[in-house]
Amino acid sequence: MNMNEWSLPETELFDRIRSSLDEDVDAVLVTVIDVEGSAYRRPGAKMLIRPDGGAGSITAGCLEDEVKDLATDVLDAGTARVETWDLTGDDDVWGMGVGCNGVITVLLEPLTDDYTPVVDARNRGDPVAVATVVDGDLPIATRGYYAAGEFDGDLPIWVCEEIRQATERLLADGGSDLLTVSRGSDGDATGTEEASVDVFVNGIRPPPEVVVFGSGHDVRPVVELATLVDFRVTVVAFRGGHIDDDRLAGADEVISASPHEVADLREWDGDTYAVVMTHNFVDDRITIDVLLETPVPYLGLMGPRKRFAEMREAFAAEGRTFTDAELERIYTPIGVNLGGDSPYQIAYSIVAELLAVANDRDPCHLTDRAGPIHDRVEGESS
Numbered sequence: 001m002n003m004n005e006w007s008l009p010e011t012e013l014f015d016r017i018r019s020s021l022d023e024d025v026d027a028v029l030v031t032v033i034d035v036e037g038s039a040y041r042r043p044g045a046k047m048l049i050r051p052d053g054g055a056g057s058i059t060a061g062c063l064e065d066e067v068k069d070l071a072t073d074v075l076d077a078g079t080a081r082v083e084t085w086d087l088t089g090d091d092d093v094w095g096m097g098v099g100c101n102g103v104i105t106v107l108l109e110p111l112t113d114d115y116t117p118v119v120d121a122r123n124r125g126d127p128v129a130v131a132t133v134v135d136g137d138l139p140i141a142t143r144g145y146y147a148a149g150e151f152d153g154d155l156p157i158w159v160c161e162e163i164r165q166a167t168e169r170l171l172a173d174g175g176s177d178l179l180t181v182s183r184g185s186d187g188d189a190t191g192t193e194e195a196s197v198d199v200f201v202n203g204i205r206p207p208p209e210v211v212v213f214g215s216g217h218d219v220r221p222v223v224e225l226a227t228l229v230d231f232r233v234t235v236v237a238f239r240g241g242h243i244d245d246d247r248l249a250g251a252d253e254v255i256s257a258s259p260h261e262v263a264d265l266r267e268w269d270g271d272t273y274a275v276v277m278t279h280n281f282v283d284d285r286i287t288i289d290v291l292l293e294t295p296v297p298y299l300g301l302m303g304p305r306k307r308f309a310e311m312r313e314a315f316a317a318e319g320r321t322f323t324d325a326e327l328e329r330i331y332t333p334i335g336v337n338l339g340g341d342s343p344y345q346i347a348y349s350i351v352a353e354l355l356a357v358a359n360d361r362d363p364c365h366l367t368d369r370a371g372p373i374h375d376r377v378e379g380e381s382s
Contacts, residue, residue, distance in 0.1 A: 031109075034104075063104070118130050159181060207231060231351075236257055263290050273354055
């Protein structure tokens with residue numbers, strides 16, 4: 001597996017899953033379902049393995065070859081299996097000093113049509129939670145789906161009710177967790193048969209979206225980097241911008257519009273972020289004013305602080321002032337302070353800020369962060 005296949009954005013990985021289903025290709029879906037201690041990826045990370053190669057990653061490369069060998073066994077047997085690797089010891093057998101230093105458990109399952117509802121939901125932009133049995137008194141890979149407040153699929157009703165509250169929470173933030181649920185007991189007078197299962201719940205949300213306003217040369221690196229970190233990118237070109245220009249080819253969608261049409265371009269929501277880089281004072285003013293009427297949480301404005309001060313003066317002359325809440329949503333100068341000034345360095349700065357806001361983080365050095373790098377769900381080992 002080359003580096004490009006290993007580092008696929010999640011959206012492209014789901015595209016590969018869709019293609020494999022459509023082409024009826026033999027494939028194995030590998031999902032991290034539990035981590036104790038440190039690991040490169042967290043629960044929910046996925047990898048697709050086909051006879052012609054693998055795509056995606058579950059570690060930094062420590063286990064991928066081992067997992068590929070197991071995938072062959074899974075395809076031959078036609079049944080799912082769960083495997084655990086303990087990389088915490090000094091005598092690891094997969095390399096000299098594997099860096100994960102954690103216990104990693106994965107589910108390997110033949111990719112079948114029962115994963116189609118998951119891919120369809122993500123392609124539609126609908127959040128969906130996938131609940132999969134990984135151990136206990138039900139067959140491994142027995143699956144249910146949770147969307148719009150309802151369960152569907154093959155999970156028994158009692159399991160669905162036991163995991164409903166946790167599933168709603170995980171779906172809300174796109175988290176994942178391994179849950180143990182049971183029913184019946186020696187003292188149960190209802191005659192209910194005792195049963196216990198481990199269920200992996202994977203909250204899958206559509207990728208966040210960033211809308212870039214502008215069509216200059218500096219748009220291309222922003223589009224490229226935002227796509228690589230799994231934003232869905234729309235470019236809006238104003239005043240005759242060349243929407244068919246190669247430099248915009250990496251965007252998911254390119255639109256030609258006027259600043260006054262911004263409000264009607266789409267349904268703006270809290271998972272959509274705006275980068276305003278038209279380099280036109282009037283267009284920027286109109287765009288910012290319109291976007292402040294939407295729920296967009298991030299309005300990044302290209303240009304120095306003095307430029308925005310002049311913009312506010314122009315607004316004030318028209319009787320338009322900004323509330324503190326509005327000013328908190330405007331990020332200008334745009335980007336985090338990385339110190340670079342080349343086009344790609346500026347783009348890295350912008351996309352880094354987008355990631356921080358989307359993940360509810362304050363940019364800082366990880367060496368200064370107390371506790372684990374990744375957030376843990378309730379009850380997850382540190």
